[in-house]
Amino acid sequence: AQSVAQPEDQVNVAEGNPLTVKCTYSVSGNPYLFWYVQYPNRGLQFLLKYITGDNLVKGSYGFEAEFNKSQTSFHLKKPSALVSDSALYFCAVRPNSGYSTLTFGKGTMLLVSP
Template sequence: AQSVAQPEDQVNVAEGNPLTVKCTYSVSGNPYLFWYVQYPNRGLQFLLKYITGDNLVKGSYGFEAEFNKSQTSFHLKKPSALVSDSALYFCAVSNTGGGNKLTFGTGTQLKVEL
């Protein structure tokens, strides 16, 4: 069975400061890893993914994430947070074998304040 843990329900950061949203995963085989963002009353928007290759992946809106196989982590990062980044962030995993089933974490609410 595959699973995702997002240990923080909420992350608060001041605008202009770097942000990190944590994610660890468990999956058999090689993982496909994803970050999605959900704004209030909206659907999920894709931010970035790791399939293979460089451990540091860059995505939309200046976000990036680092795949760490030994720590089974895929933390989301941004060098300088904006108030408009405030939203709910989901990490998700699927394996390369099955390929069809995405398992989501419980989400982390990011709040960026002036």
């Protein structure tokens, strides 16, 4: 069975500082990995995904994520945080073969202070 762990319920960072939101996964075979963001009172929005190829994936709003197969991680990063980045972030995984649905992590609340 596939699973996702987001070890931090909340991450606090000051505006202008770099941010990292952690995600580790477990899946049979190779993974497809996704990051979504949820702003208050909104549905989830797609940020980026890793399918194959380059381990560093660039996405929307200046976010990027690094796939590390040996550590089974897919951490979300941004060089300089904005107050408007404050939101709930979800990591999701599925195997890259066969028919399978996404498994989401429990989410990490990112709070960026001015």
